Amino acid sequence: MTPIAKKAWLVGGAAAVLGGAVLTATALSDRAAGDRRETLSQPVTPALVARGAYVARLADCAACHSVPDRPDYSGGLAMALPIGRVMTSNITPDKTYGIGGWSFGDFDRAVRYGVNRRDQSLYPAMPYVAYARMSRADTEALYAYFSAGVAPAATPAPRNEILFPLSMRFPLTLWRWLFAKAPEAIAPPSAADPAVARGAYIVEGPGHCGDCHTPRGFALQVKARSAAEGPAFLAGASIDGWSAPSLRAGGQGGLGDWTSQDIADFLRHGGNARGAAFGAMAPAIEHGTARLTPGDAEAIGRFLKSLPKPPGRAFAYDAAEARRLKAGELSSPGAQAYLDNCAACHRSDGRGYSGVFPPLAGNPAVVDERAESIVRIALFGGQTPLTPSSPAQFSMPGFADRLDDREMAQLLTYVRTSWGNQARPVSRGEVARGRRASAGR
Amino acid sequence: MSPRPKPVDAVIIGYGWTGAIMAKTLTDAGLSVVALERGPMRDTSPDFSYPQVADELRHGIRGEYWQPLARETVTIRHRLDQEAVPYRQYGSFVLGNGVGGAGTHWNGQQWRASPEDLRFRSHVLERYGAQAIGPDMTIQDYPVTFEELEPHFDHFEKVAGVSGRAGNLRGTLMPGGNPFEGPRSDAFPNPPVADIESSIRFARAARELGYNAFPMPAANASRAYTNPYGVRMGPCNLCGFCERFGCFLYSKASPQTTILPILKHRTNLEVRPNAQVTRILLDSDGKRAVGAAYVDEKGDLIEQRADLVILSAFQMHNVRLLLLSGIGEPYDPATGKGVVGKNYAYQMVSSVSAYFDKDVHLNPFIGAGAGGQQVIDDFNSDHFDHTGLGFIGGSLIFAGATGARPIEQMNLPPDAPRWGAGWKAAAAAHYGHSMSVATMGAVMSYRDAYLDLDPTYRDALGQPLLRMTFNWHENEYRLAAHANAKARSIVEAMKPKSIGVNLIKPGENYDVRRYQSTHTTGGAIMGADPATSVINRYSQSWDVPNLFVMGASAFPQNLGYNPTGLLAGLAYFSAAEIRDRYLKAPGPLVDA
Known part of the structure; x- marks a missing residue:
């Protein structure tokens, strides 16, 4: 049972105890x-x-x-x-x-x-x-x-x-x-910039972005329903076996120095020079955000960029590891596995190819504190969304059959700590859990 | 599926390059279209996933993407007085199978024809006189000019993300490109793929001898690229798994990486894989096609009715289906009458290998089907004076590496042991230090080189196999020897330690056991006269005007170029005419 599930059972039990009182309450008018x-x-x-x-x-x-x-x-x-x-x-x-x-x-x-x-x-x-x-x-x-x-x-x-x-x-x-x-x-969002207010309205309201990207509390309620309710809003969360990255700019795991145009491109085209959508975000783009008007997509970008930045040093590219790989220095654990399995598309400099194969350097999904997504995509692969502007979908194959838990953990740790990435290591246990969680899907 | 599915506007037989081009055009025009493909569904994911696809034994040797010969093959003989025997193991050429056809597992060498190739008979007569054409040669002009095809060549290069350097841009010769190409309206959409070591050495030596070396035009994208349909391609990383493999990197142009993504969700297109067409159905007087009969994967015979039939199978299968369906008069080599099966042609290849010392590192495992290679076009087509040479036509001469795969592409000196410790020692000594310069030459068409139905052998469904009657003629021996000598001079200028020559000698028969080329052509040729051709300039059947036949079966004789660029240009030329004229008023587009 996942930690979330355990929590939910506790909540369910507590709620049942309160049952009698509530039964009475529901009979009263529900304002x-x-x-x-x-x-x-x-x-x-x-x-x-x-x-x-x-x-x-x-x-x-x-x-x-x-x-x-x-x-x-x-x-x-x-x-x-x-x-x-x-x-x-x-x-x-x-x-x-x-x-x-x-x-x-x-x-x-x-x-x-x-x-x-x-x-x-x-x-x-x-x-x-x-x-x-x-x-x-x-x-x-x-x-x-x-x-x-x-x-x-x-x-x-x-x-x-x-x-x-x-x-x-x-x-x-x-x-x-x-x-x-x-x-x-609820007061409608207000901001000096009408685009920011429009973005806030979409993100906090119909877009319900926080349902995946905002962490949840003891009763699975989102910890903040809007920007006004504090820094937990859109601060990143784990959901349904994926980690939804923080949408707050700044720090290692967030949207870093993405511009509002980068954000708009990501929403409308399924990817940009900084990354590509996969997992649960792919259908959200296919059904929803790919059809945003350019103005609304830009408004969302402007709003997200207006959120206060979390603390932490922002990502800065470091060319040292690319130089080491080029020189054939493969002493870091995971470096050989990276060259054998990943570098064909993501390149030895970790920068990928713009619009085709996403970079791993500075990619929010890669350096997310919660590693569920990167574990899952490395094990089972993924596919970019199909949008009117991106009729070709790119697939990444899964490597579950090729790398065992230890090798995969080393590889992911390597990816999360190279080219300027500074995320915590991934453990064998996390890989094993990712394998089990996705086995039945 | 019921034996009589709903009639549609158009049925496409064969879903490779030309089938995809026609499916795009016809569905754009709003027609309901069914595409019948004999092989399975195939796509980059999951079929070409890395690293599973990079398996030489499975794909390069056992040919998982090829047509299973145990179910259907061709029979082959050298002369009219012989009994043909079935081609039971892959050797000389390979036959594609499945969605994407051979377009999934080609090399991506992407050429236009030279202007004179398209009026070859007239050109030879004008420059060298009637005596230059042998008495048994049956070469013809194409009924379409380079200028007419040029916009379609250009479009296909953009669709396929071709990488290369223009040599003749709107009449201006460009440094570093092919000075012999016809004037192009636009440059290649992508710059050349980076040269690899062996092609750098080849190009240097060729230039020392005064030849014009330039990068092989490659349907291997040199950078991330978005084609005119909005489909994105990845950049080639020279992994060495092009020919016989699907590309895992989305960089080799194939129907899957360039056209099929935009067709996949069209509601007016249905693709039926594992549907082996056995006949084109005709109305009672045989003047109109009414659909196609096919056997599905359960073995049921289904009739798909359609108002328009596009025959876009592989060259040999096009010819066989015309013969099985009784469309057009079969060619008779005794009288020279009839057209279907006429002018089968091939290509003749040769090579010269260079073996260097151990201090020369060629890293041959870095390579691609076309990208990174260098080529000269000086001795192709009629780019050089043939006076006194005793042959017409020519060859490409090129070098590079397509991956140096360990089983098939272990290039060892001729005196190296074939097995055991001696072989291992030779492999260790030469693998990283050898390369070869290849020539690929035109084969003319002849009265005694043709295709018909075999009188003896049948396929798994009980239908006669296609029979090929083909052997080399004097023109080819001389043409190949000429190109091989030029290749040898370039190799000698590279100063290797030793040299090995691979050349078919005069008198040697066509050997089907050895891979040479899949560039088989002819049998349903295009022309200006129904008495000497199967289809008109728009690839429309003279006999059945609602039938269009795509592909290299249209070539009246072969060229010294890879055929894909030309056959794609012809398909787009036909597609434009179908869209603009035929659909408005179905009927013959050229008066017979």
Whole structure:
């Protein structure tokens, strides 16, 4: 069991003890649950539907509600939680299996308040804590899109696989009261630069970037929901077997000296001269950020660059190791394995080839304090996202069959400490855990 | 799959280079397209993953990407009075199989034809008179000019990310390029791949002798590159695994690394691998193709109906499918009448090896199929005066290393022991210190060199095999000896310790056991007259106007260049005409 899973069990137990009290509480009116009588303030026009389609990209609804071999937005993605598997729902306008019969109020309550039509709290796998920051206008557009812009699919979503008593929802309500804020209580982001404010709105709201990139607390709640809630926001986290790097500029593991244009390129094209997306970020780009307008992508970059920098020396390239490799000096542990397995693409100077094979020198995913991602990609490979501007996908093969845990740990430690990289070593145990965690995938 | 899948606008038979070019054009035009490929699906990931793909035994020797000869091969004979026998083991040439075709496992030597190659018969008659063309030679002009093809050569070079140095830019000769090339409208999209040691020595020696050495035009990208379709390629690192291998670095141009990525998600294109086409289906009067019949991987015979048929299999398979389908009159060597199977041609290669002392380090394991090599074009085509030489046509002369793979490319002196301790000692002494200069020469077309259906042998599906009747003629022996002598003079100027010569001598037969070249041509040749050709200048069948035949089967005779650049240029030329004219008014594009 992973540390996260252990933590979740503790939380579950604590919540059950509180159960009696909460049962009483849920019977009372739930102020933070929205109002199902709310209606659209405007007619559904093609322009509103088109705007909603764009908001759906910003919110990356497809990432969870569209799965291969099923109709778009008909749900069915299994999300593994410590207590079982939650299935994403059909959000097409089908009247029987989808949300075709939902009023705007019903829709708004699910999206921004985290409550379904049966007054049950949603599993926070639905990022309503972030969506609460979405404007009413964008929520209306989103509703218009899912009413009139998406084809209804008469496809039932599979049922959740959570056994009683863990399937009781009252702890979720308690969780919601503790950790979610109602939209009314949230002030829209403000900044002197309107682009920074727009970026903050996308990142903190519909983009729900913090759901992966912000560390979580004792009850799996994000430690900060917005930049205003402190330096934990977007400070990097472990999620689902990957490490999501810090998005705060500065220090070794963050976005370092990426410019806002680098960030915008990464989001729209799936990579830039500094790195390439892989793992869970690849579908987020394919479904979502590849369709950002250049202005919005730039706004996100401007906002991320405005976050206060964490302490620590920033990455600076060091040519010494490249010189050693060129001279055939392979005494450092891992150097030989690097030349044999990695240098063909990433080169002996660790700089790769711009736009094709990402650099390892100064790459935030490589020097991340949490090494899950680099362990996993080195073991099992990865593929760059497919975007309209990048029709060719590059694949990195996995090396799990070629290097044992000790060799892999040495190699990764070498990569994390060469060319100016100054990350902690990777242990054999971490490689072994990475192998086990991904074995069933 | 039902035996009668939904009819489509176009069916493509063979999904290699020209199949991919046509799939792009036809799906761009909005047609519904099915591509039938006899071999399996293949892509860079996972099929060409590093390091698994770099396995010489599996790919270089056992040929995992080649057509299994036990199921279907060709039969070969030297003369009309012989019985042909099946080509049961790979030797002289290899046959591609699978998505990407031979375009996945070629070397990437990327040439345009010389302007005179495309009007070769007329050119020879004008310069040397009728006596220069032997009585049994059946060479013809192409019905299309260099100027007409040039924009398509240029486009393909950009699609394939070709690395090289222009020699003739819009009529201006450029230093360091090929002074003999036809005027190009644009430079190569990428600079040359860095020269390797053996080609540096070759180029220096060639220049000392007054020849024009220049970098081999290479479909091995020299840098990270994005082609006109938005597909990105990686830079070649000269790993030495091009020919017979898929490229793990996304740097060797292949359908997979240049065109297929943008076709993969098109909803109007369906690619069916493991679909072996057995017939092009015709309507009752045989004047119109109505689709293709194929056997799928379960062994079921399926009929795919289509309004337009693109035959884009390998050269030999194109000819065989025309013969099996009864399209066009089969060629008869006795009368010289008929066209299908006519003018089969090949190339004649030779080499001169240089063995240096141990202090000369050539590092031959650094190499690529084309990148890093140097070449001279001085003795190719009609770039030199043939008066009194007794032959027409010419050869490329080039040097470099394609990887010095240990099994096949261990270049040892002729007197070295073939096995045991003596072989090991010779390998240790020479591996890193030897190189060779190769020549690759044109083969003309002849009345007695042709393809037809074998009367005896059949494939696994019970259909007659293709029969090749081919042997060398006087012109080739002389052409190869001439090029070999030039190569030898260059090698001698490099001052090696010893020299080894590999040259087919006059009177020697075509030996199918030894790898020479996969540049087989002809059999469905293009021309201006239906009496002497199978297809018109737009690669359209004279007999069945909704059938277009792609590839080197169109070449009326062979050249001293690798065929891919020319056949890709012809395919784009045809594709443009289909898009701009044929689709608006289907019918013959040239009046017979």
